[in-house]
Amino acid sequence: MTRRGAPAVPDLVGRAREGDAAAVARLITLVEDASPLLREVMAALAPHAGTAHVVGITGAPGVGKSTSTNALVAALRRAGRRVGVLAVDPSSPFSGGALLGDRVRMGDHALDPGVYIRSMSARGHLGGLAWSTPQAVRVLDAAGCDVVVVETVGVGQSEVEVAGLADTVLVLLAPGMGDGIQAAKAGILEIGDVYAVNKADRDGADRTRRELRSMLSVAERPDGAWRAPVLQTVASTGLGIDELLAEVDRHAAWLAESGELGRRRTRRARREVEAIALGALRERWGSAGAGADLDALAGRVAAGEVDPYAAADVLLEG
């Protein structure tokens, strides 16, 4: 039995940069655990990140996100590109874990050393995804992945978050789910850079594509703006996946040319820095005795003894 001490960060980072899967895994675990070592890890990774193209994949349950991710990864591998996959599970903040073994379906690539697949939980705390996912992306990026795919369960808020995380947002739909109001309600019309109607061998695929195109065309866009294409795919057979990848790549090229890439990445960094700062503040506020005790203040607010603004003032001064 060997004693497992604290990992030496420079060693871990060095090995991760050489593509050592175990070192990459260890670093992402440090991210998930919000390890105190992260500060050192991120400082070491910072100069080496920024080359990977980050693709967010989202869509309602049942549209075939995992199958599509799988097919896209296969296409990327055929092109000789190294790929990282982060499957982000915005699971209940109460249970904290993945409910379904979706990852099992990614088994096609389990033995491919050019693919790194990792399931992450968002841990439920406010800003959890905003905080940890960019850091996990940075690990994969610095480890030499050409493309990092972030797959999220597309419900509500998480779609908004994936829009903040990715360079290119790929929104998946399925026939019959594309009815206008539902798409609009789900907020997907604002976030997609590329749309794919998956399961396009089913009835209604053409109609879904038509409706989506017509809804997308309503939005006014300035000259030179990106116009999100709407494709059809059958991820389970690979149909349309090469075209999908071509559109993702075309978007990547547009991002670089238009300067939007820098703006998106700055926005992403902004969210990340903010989330880290807020996390630090929360920790400070939560510790009784360390200045203002948020719980005690909250109790007084609940009792009507102090109003929430006055309480916030105490917190900020504490």
Place this chain on the structure above:
Amino acid sequence: MTRRGAPAVPDLVGRAREGDAAAVARLITLVEDASPLLREVMAALAPHAGTAHVVGITGAPGVGKSTSTNALVAALRRAGRRVGVLAVDPSSPFSGGALLGDRVRMGDHALDPGVYIRSMSARGHLGGLAWSTPQAVRVLDAAGCDVVVVETVGVGQSEVEVAGLADTVLVLLAPGMGDGIQAAKAGILEIGDVYAVNKADRDGADRTRRELRSMLSVAERPDGAWRAPVLQTVASTGLGIDELLAEVDRHAAWLAESGELGRRRTRRARREVEAIALGALRERWGSAGAGADLDALAGRVAAGEVDPYAAADVLLEG
């Protein structure tokens, strides 16, 4: 034409406390607009709030939330209780507005002076709902509502948020939507205090109720803990609504007896104070020249010049 100056807060608050609907409306608009006057408003309201029972209603689109809210309000009115309804729309942070005229369906109570109905948008900023809804609840509470119903579109994160906002969380399902995995995925098993299978005149209602009961019974609970009942309703005809209200009231009594009410309200106040403090910090961080400029920092992080932790440090010291 009269010139419309800044409202005098003491006057507005006084009129709202007398149940003046226009004054209540004005105060909630101040909340929505994040008015600088809010600080004064909340200070004036603080001593008068805390008596209303706050009921959160959530569920997936299509389960009949508005109809159920409507029916519940009717039952509360029959019992002579004053009711406030906040319909919170977690709409796209990009569009910022309600997409559907759901409120139209609440028209039954539009002319009843004992009911105050208001649609609110969450405004999309992180913590928007956490920040503004408790304040709007406080307005209705101080205005003499016996019950405040907060209706949210139940998708993803917003369900978690409604759990944080309400004294009693009522989760609605519909037959066929209660299949176990979906319920678990949606995270509703952890948050409900009372469950209702609405549209219980449809096929599968018994099965949905049975499945839900069996899933709920799996969770271990300490002695004296609340066991969430699962009812059946047909909100459109009012069937089962009196029973539903009885269970909501029974939960309210349990909350008071068990001490859980105080804990929930402290937790709610905690979130609110935190959200206000974070909002203040965001504003500070966002203004160039006012110490650390988050955008400039984010740009440097995106360029790999500085790591996000170091950037957060600068922010917190700035």
